[in-house]
Amino acid sequence: xxxxxxxxxxxxxxxxxxxxxxxxxxxxxxxxxxxxxxxxxxxxxxxxxxxxxxxxxxxxxxxxxxxxxxxxxxxxxxxxxxxxxxxxxxxxxxxxxxxxxxxxxxxxxxxxxxxxxxxxxxxxxxxxxxxxxxxxxxxxxxxxxxxxxxxxxxxxxxxxxxxxxxxxxxxxxxxxxxxxxxxxxxxxxx
Amino acid sequence: xxxxxxxxxxxxxxxxxxxxxxxxxxxxxxxxxxxxxxxxxxxxxxxxxxxxxxxxxxxxxxxxxxxxxxxxxxxxxxxxxxxxxxxxxxxxxxxxxxxxxxxxxxxxxxxxxxxxxxxxxxxxxxxxxxxxxxxxxxxxxxxxxxxxxxxxxxxxxxxxxxxxxxxxxxxxxxxxxxxxxxxxxxxxxxxxxxxxxxxxxxxxxxxxxxxxxxxxxxxxxxxxxxxxxxxxxxxxxxxxxxxxxxxxxxxxxxxxxxxxxxxxxxxxxxxxxxxxxxxxxxxxxxxxxxxxxxxxxxxxxxxxxxxxxxxxxxxxxxxxxxxxxxxxxxxxxxxxxxxxxxxxxxxxxxxxxxxxxxxxxxxxxxxxxxxxxxxxxxx
Numbered sequence: 001x002x003x004x005x006x007x008x009x010x011x012x013x014x015x016x017x018x019x020x021x022x023x024x025x026x027x028x029x030x031x032x033x034x035x036x037x038x039x040x041x042x043x044x045x046x047x048x049x050x051x052x053x054x055x056x057x058x059x060x061x062x063x064x065x066x067x068x069x070x071x072x073x074x075x076x077x078x079x080x081x082x083x084x085x086x087x088x089x090x091x092x093x094x095x096x097x098x099x100x101x102x103x104x105x106x107x108x109x110x111x112x113x114x115x116x117x118x119x120x121x122x123x124x125x126x127x128x129x130x131x132x133x134x135x136x137x138x139x140x141x142x143x144x145x146x147x148x149x150x151x152x153x154x155x156x157x158x159x160x161x162x163x164x165x166x167x168x169x170x171x172x173x174x175x176x177x178x179x180x181x182x183x184x185x186x187x188x189x190x
Numbered sequence: 191x192x193x194x195x196x197x198x199x200x201x202x203x204x205x206x207x208x209x210x211x212x213x214x215x216x217x218x219x220x221x222x223x224x225x226x227x228x229x230x231x232x233x234x235x236x237x238x239x240x241x242x243x244x245x246x247x248x249x250x251x252x253x254x255x256x257x258x259x260x261x262x263x264x265x266x267x268x269x270x271x272x273x274x275x276x277x278x279x280x281x282x283x284x285x286x287x288x289x290x291x292x293x294x295x296x297x298x299x300x301x302x303x304x305x306x307x308x309x310x311x312x313x314x315x316x317x318x319x320x321x322x323x324x325x326x327x328x329x330x331x332x333x334x335x336x337x338x339x340x341x342x343x344x345x346x347x348x349x350x351x352x353x354x355x356x357x358x359x360x361x362x363x364x365x366x367x368x369x370x371x372x373x374x375x376x377x378x379x380x381x382x383x384x385x386x387x388x389x390x391x392x393x394x395x396x397x398x399x400x401x402x403x404x405x406x407x408x409x410x411x412x413x414x415x416x417x418x419x420x421x422x423x424x425x426x427x428x429x430x431x432x433x434x435x436x437x438x439x440x441x442x443x444x445x446x447x448x449x450x451x452x453x454x455x456x457x458x459x460x461x462x463x464x465x466x467x468x469x470x471x472x473x474x475x476x477x478x479x480x481x482x483x484x485x486x487x488x489x490x491x492x493x494x495x496x497x498x499x500x501x502x503x504x505x506x507x508x509x510x511x512x513x514x515x516x517x518x519x520x521x522x523x524x525x526x527x528x529x530x531x532x533x534x535x536x537x538x539x540x541x542x543x544x545x546x547x548x549x550x551x552x553x554x555x556x557x558x559x560x561x562x563x564x565x566x567x568x569x
Contacts, residue, residue: 056531
């Protein structure tokens with residue numbers, strides 16, 4: 001049985017599957033945010049799936065995804081121009097804005113699965129995965145560092161790459177590439 | 191950063207001393223910092239701090255085109271840039287659904303295995319230096335220079351190779367590669383032999399490495415270990431065999447595994463892997479010679495690369511372990527999101543568990559044996 005069916009069979013009865021997407025052979029399954037830890041435990045412990053290795057964990061900011069793309073100016077204003085401007089309106093801004101993607105691996109069968117959780121801007125908290133895999137420790141800290149998504153129950157949720165009182169979240173799409181002139185002030189008195 | 195970690199034992203706190211090691215310290219490989227709570231010579235609590243070499247590579251990738259990002263990947267694991275380049279190219283090729291011509295794959299294999307040898311030579315050389323064995327370093331580094339000569343002669347750069355293009359490689363192997371390789375091979379083997387004679391059965395070396403920072407297979411998998419550090423724990427996992435790419439399934443080679451997951455096993459695994467890499471290069475070059483001279487080196491890819499919208503993850507076995515790229519495209523000429531999964535990032539996060547209870551001197555040994563490269567750790 002192919003992976004898609006097996007995942008569906010395992011997660012389906014609990015209504016854990018929101019969507020399933022396949023891209024060039026990579027299967028990704030979107031699950032509800034509140035049950036992410038249960039999903040991971042199921043995926044790890046169900047025989048026939050056995051995703052026992054957390055390969056990586058990352059955040060994605062979808063803010064620019066439906067932004068109107070710049071069209072070449074060759075086209076005339078009539079007809080064509082009006083159409084391209086209306087297009088993004090239909091789609092509207094991406095909601096929820098953030099995604100957390102978990103890359104799982106089954107060591108026995110060498111199968112990979114992406115598990116995706118969508119995170120609303122109003123509720124930027126996801127349950128931590130550190131009780132299931134210790135490997136989630138630093139990646140979760142990095143997602144917090146770069147996107148500001150908090151992981152509930154993480155034992156040491158501090159910034160990882162930027163310094164502790166860095167005021168912004170650099171991998172967000174609305175953060176400029178050249179930075180905002182932040183400076184680190186070292187306090188030697190402590 | 192917590193400057194005064196709370197002691198975990200009931201021992202009188204007055205006896206503990208907080209020692210700051212790094213980030214500017216020769217044993218800390220450039221930019222790593224460890225804040226250690228010590229009781230005499232033994233480590234009670236260890237707190238690694240990273241980010242001193244953070245350059246925002248992932249953010250930078252979002253503003254460059256797909257081809258412009260290849261030189262940036264050189265700066266990840268700067269001891270072996272070629273696997274980084276190839277790993278990124280493979281991810282974009284997967285996203286585009288491009289099949290790379292066989293000849294290009296063989297050139298990639300040859301160059302990646304040369305890079306693996308060079309990377310292991312540096313790792314073992316530095317491990318020796320950090321433990322006070324200075325001589326093997328010279329034997330190995332001389333040979334590494336010879337490998338870098340080959341890289342330089344192939345595309346003009348020693349460290350930052352910018353090897354290959356999306357869809358294949360840009361240049362064929364030069365005509366006298368065989369002669370160069372046949373000259374290099376005995377030198378690499380001799381250097382390895384002499385290193386082995388100096389180190390493996392050396393009483394001091396054994397005392398300093400055997401049983402130091404031993405790790406069980408379950409712990410290693412739980413922490414996301416890959417590569418030589420995982421194999422040293424006894425797990426036979428190598429992406430070259432388990433998820434073959436670049437025709438690795440056509441070559442015959444052994445995957446060495448250790449038993450205890452200690453510093454000594456990591457060293458031995460790397461030593462054997464170098465010999466296996468030599469075998470792979472021989473086989474790959476034999477296949478390469480059988481290919482017609484005018485076989486294509488590039489797949490048909492457009493000049494401006496615009497992969498269809500989607501997201502893929504692709505990984506290969508870099509000298510340090512699983513090096514993966516997660517690339518998300520929105521259909522434009524620039525990647526929407528690039529995430530790099532560096533192998534030593536996952537390994538280094540287990541550092542407190544690896545060294546707590548050991549001596550300060552063993553912290554240095556453990557760090558070297560993990561082959562933590564700040565470039566890919568901090569990105």
